Every structure is written in structure tokens, then in C-alpha cells.
Amino acid sequence: MFIGHALFAFAVAALVAQWRGWDRRPALLVGVVAGAFAAVPDIDVAYALVGLTDAVSGTVGVPTAFWAASREVHRSVTHSLVVGAVAAPAFGLLAARDPGRVWLARGAGSALLGVLVAVAFVDGGPIAAFVMGLFAATGSLVAVGVARETPLSAPAIAVAALWGLWSHPWGDLVTGAPPDWFFPFGSSILESRVVLHSDPTLHLLGAFAIELATVWLALVAVCRLTDRSIVATVNRRAAVGAAYGVAALAVTPPTLEVSYHFVYSILGVGVLCGAVRGPPTPTVDRLRDRYVRRPSFDETLEVSLTTMMAVTLALAAYATVYVFVVVPT
Template sequence: MFVGHALLAFAIAALAADWRGWERRPALTVGIVAGAFAAIPDVDVAYALVGLLEWYAADGALEPTAAFWDASRGVHRSVTHSVVVGALAAPAFGLLAVRGRSARLATVAGVALLGSLVASAFVWHSPVAAFVIGLFAVSGVLVARGVARFSSLAPTTVALAALVGLLSHPWGDLVTGSPPNWLFPFTAPGLDSRVVLHPDPTLHLLAAFAIELAVVWLAVLAYCRLADRSVLDGIDRRAGVGAAYGAVALAATPPTLEVSYHFVFSILGVGLLCGVVRGPSTPEFDDLLSRRLRSYRPSSSGTLGVALTALTAVTVALAAYVIVYRLAVVA
């Protein structure tokens, strides 16, 4: 989900800029900036390193992975995932992107606003929350200053991009774990447990994975639109090999949110192999294809073609897995 947060914000901001008539380069830039800000709330997992230190101190009493996530539960998806915090932090980050004569005054105002968020977290929650908000603020400052140095985006645009990124982040967590504390420091009504997409835990995971995959597709389609690249021309026919992944449903333990690593890594591995590995091409083999199919062979190569082929392969693999699971396992 970490990547999905950034890609969703990128797509929203870039497509909004395109809708407003922006040129390609600034539209892509504002999308990238929004994506960078959307990744910042997950800096709270850095506190989970405490769990690893405790694991070493306890001489391996827990598994390192369990220790890491157990320590993260106290702060992850809490203060940094609040839309209230995001709404206040976004203009502060915009102030930190001010250039010229007003930069010093704007920087002071932005740092003061971020400092008030740290102080509020300390008072309303705990020193740990204040520490996490501090990491959140420092990360945002680095992004804002980097944008000010390496781009020509106006501070107000930076603030809006930050707003899109920070406010779009919490909603992607509703189906994969405990809901974020999205109104911190206030009590959030409802949403006290994750949204269940299906009572079968495996189908719930597959649906959540499909949502994540759809977000990736949205970002890729947004880029292709702005870069004036054809999606179909970038997909190689070897993506169809992903259909063989359906057999995994018969051989492997059905994945759930609690145990999903084997599914996630294997299906992404299939996509990577389909995207990177190129099979032999001969005139005899090509003659077996109809003219219609050959018209969809990629006319361009490179990173985009690899990404599109890999993404298509993962999509085909997911569809095949779902079909086999429903027909052969659940039935």
C-alpha cells in the first residue's frame, strides 16, 4: 500500500492539472510532488525500529518481523494519517517552498505551524506521537525545500499538491488494516474496524490487491495520457503467460491479510519476469498470429513497455487466480 498512496496522489494531481489545461511537464511535476507528500504519513513506521531494538535486547524472544509490526501498531496510522493534521501541514509546507525576499519570513511561519503540530501531539497524545509528528514534519520540509530548489512550482501549488497527497493517504488503509485515526486529535466517528470486502479472508485480500492494482493502472494511464503514449502499443503478448499463475491456487496455501507474503511476492515475480524476459521471436511463430494481433505488438520498448507488460501480466495472473480459487477451492 505504500506505493499505492503515492501513485493515487500522483494520478489525482496530474489529471487535475491536465484538466485545467496545464502543459505536460508541470502537470507531471505537480503529480510527482503530490505523490511524494502522499508517502510522508507512513514515516511513522520508523518508530517500529524500536521493536527491533527490543527484539535484540530480549535476545530473540520474538521473531524480528513480529517485533517490528507489534511496535508499529501503537503509532502507525494514527497522528500522521489525520486529515486535520494534513490540512494544517499542507499550507506550512507551501510556506517552506517560498522563494525570494519573503522566503525567510515564510520559513519562520511554516516552521512555527509545524512546531505547533508537534506540541499538540505531545499534549493530546504522547511523547511518541510528538516524535512521529516530528519525523513527519522533517520529511515534509525536505520535500518542500527540494521542490523549491529544483522546480518552478508556485508555493500555493506546492501547498495544494501537499493537500492532495496528505488527504488522499488515509483512505487506502481502510481495507488492509486497522482504520487510521483520520480526525486526530478528535475522536473519529465510525470506522472502528477495517472495511470487509468479502467474508472469505482470501477473497478479501484478493479484492484489496485488485484495488491496489487499479490504483497503479490509474497512475500509469495518467502518465500515458500526459506523455502522449499508447497503452496498447506498450503491452507485449508475453503478458498472457500470467494466466498460468491460476494453478498456484491449487498448490499454495490461500493467502490472507495475516499471511500474504507468498502470494504478493510470487504474483509480482510473475509480472516482473513477463515484463523483463523476452522470448524468442521467429518469422514462423509470427506467421501464426493474425494481422489483428500483430497490430497490437509493441511499437516502442524501454521502461514504459516493461512496466505495462508486467502490470498486464499481474492483472491476468490475479484474474486467473481468482477464477481457479472460486471454482476449484471455494466450491
């Protein structure tokens, strides 16, 4: 889901920029910037590292310890639409380049972020303030880095930041507890997870399908902006992914609470279909070309699209077997 937030923001920003008449390169660039900002709210999971002390002591497993600690702060202060509305212009001010006003703009941006940290401390205590500080520092690094390395204007960076921050919370509605939408103000909107199906396995499959659709949207944006054909790029070895349907008969049905075996295995099938090419016994020249030479954009795109197609076919096959064979039994 962490990657999905960034890819969704990237795809929409890039496609809208192209629709508005931007050239190909700036459209892709503003999409990348929006995607970077969309990933910033999840910096709050850094606090969950404190939970690993329980895993080190042997009390609980590593995944359990990590996610148990993350629930204290995850999807709280950094996921607020109100915080995003204040932080985005602050990040834009930090990206200012005008020599005559740069220090004034950056001072104003820093002040706005300081207010957010102070509000988090008053409303949520030291932990909330710490997480908000991480959020402000990470977003500031992104803003300053983009201003230094790209020709995007400060207003464009602010708009990209606003879209990235505001698009983020919606991706969590089907996988976990909804975010604190209007922190520091209370809200009764969407206080519980959106349930796609009463069957927990079908709910997970639906959530996974939404995530796949997000990745596909990003790949469609890339292909559209680089004049590539998806159909012509996908390799037919992706069809092997359909064999994953038999897994529905062999493994415990996954749910949101226990999904590692499903997620890792289905992604593994996709990666194998996308990355494994050529004869099973590679020659020295083939190994040199694969691991020493940097792959071209077209080769990378082929691997990505083939992997995604394989995972999509695997999901469709798994869902079909589960619905028509496993559920009736």
C-alpha cells in the same frame, strides 16, 4: 500499499492538472510532488524499527516484530485530516521564494509545524511527538527540495501537499485499522476495517485488486500525458501470467494476516514476464545493452505495463480457480 498512496495522489493530481489546461510537463511535475507528499504520512513506520530489537534477540521473527511495533503509532497522528490541513500550508510557507518575505514565511511555516509537534506531545506523549517531528521534518525536506529544484509556486506546492496528505488515509481502509481521522479530536467515523468479503482470501484478493487498479491509474496518467498507447506497449508475453491460476490449488489460501507467499510469488511472476526478454542465453552485447546502457523511457514503460498486465492476468486466473474450484471443495 506504501507505493499505492503515492501513485494514486500522482495520477489524480496529474490528470486534474491536465484537465485544467496545464501543459504536459508541469502536470506531470505537480503529480510527482503530490505523490511525494502522499508518501510522507507513512514515515511513522520508522518508529517500528525499535521492534527489530526483539527480532535480533530471537524472541520473534523480523516481520512480526516490525509490524507489532508499528501498530503503536502507525496510522495515528500523521494520518489525520486535521493535521494535513495545518501541515500543507506550513509546507507551502517553507517553499516560499519571495526574497522580501522568505524568512517571515518560513518562520510561520516552522511555527505551525512546531504547534503540531507540541499538540502531539500533549495528546499522545513523547512517542507521538517524535513521530510528528519525523513527519514535519520529512515534509519540510520535500517542500524545500521541490521549491529549490522546480518552478512550481509555493501555493501550488501547498495544494499538492494538501491533496497528497488528504488522499493518503483512504487507502488504508481495507488493509488495516482505519487511521485516526481527526486527531487531536475524537471521531466515530469509520472506526473499523471495510470488509470486502466474508471469506478472508477473497477480501485479500479484492484489496490486492484495488492496489492494482491504483497502479493502473498511474500508468494510464503517464501514457495519457506522454501520448503513449497502452495496448501497443504491452508485450504479449504478459499472457504467461495467466498460468499463475494453478497456484490456487498448490498453496495455502492467503489472508491479510498471512499473505507473503501470495504477494511475493504473484509479483515475481509479473516481474519475470515484464523483464525477461530475448533468447534464454544472452550474448555479451545483449548483457552490455541491458545492464550498462540506461534503458529508454519506452523500454521502461513496456516493462512496467507488461509486468502489470501479467500480474493482473495472474490475479484474475487465481481468483477464478479459487472461486470455482477451491471454494466448492
